[in-house]
Amino acid sequence: MFSLPVLLYLSALLFSIGIYGVLARRNILVVLMSLELMLNAVNIALVGFGRVHALSTTSGEHSGQIFTLMVLAVAAAEAAIGLSLLLLIWRKWKTIDLRELCRLSG
């Protein structure tokens, strides 16, 4: 088996790539996808920690995996809401450019 730090570094790397996507891109679709990417990076860390934690318990513990399942549920809800907001924005203003939504700030 590979070691835990390797997994955590992988998770941190994916998370930073997601941060780059959120900050640098102007396409709302890609920003939403980068958010999913970041959630997935966290999932890797959670499953890795849970796998190591299972070693120290007698019957195998699943807290890490249950956390991950909840993150999955949140991600699904987030995707649904985010994409419907995107559709609304597209219908009203015919744009998926974040920069053109500056007027939302009033």
Place this chain on the structure above:
Amino acid sequence: MSGWLEHLIFGILAASSVASSFLVVTRRNPIYSALFLIVMFSMVAGIFMLLDATFLGFMQLLVYAGAIMVLYLFVIMLINPRDDSLPEEGGFTEKTFAVGVALLVFSLLAFGISNSETVSTLAEAGTIPDLPEVAQTHGAIEAFGYELFHKHLLVFEVASILILVGIIGAVHIAMKNKPAPVELGANDEERLVNDV
């Protein structure tokens, strides 16, 4: 599974997940981003399975690579942005700023990982050892479901409420027969140009 094979598979999965997530954030056309995101989710599902989280691996494939990405592709098809209507991407300063913040976050996380006592204690053996005999069912769907519905029932119910709220919210937000959308007046047009 023998050690070196596991290492090899993990290396392939990790490398391709990093590569495809990099492609997700750099492709101009969102369809390519979505397709590379599917690749990335599948690779992460493989990593979950290597970590004895078989059920979660399949959930990842079903929910992420299946349901969520189909939703994304549907939306991309629905709004069907042509090449000329794709947003102008940020310039050099913006990208440098984003790279800087991402590097800063990564170095902070890496610093935390390399200095954490917990992680170093956990990683003392070098590699994650195989599970003991009593914990062999770890990650199997029966053991996972038993624990989810016995120890974490409330969390499960809260998640179901969250998803219900998400569904209702999404339907309400994206509903078509609502009061007429705000038309872009001449004033708005001008403000838009000034603001951008």
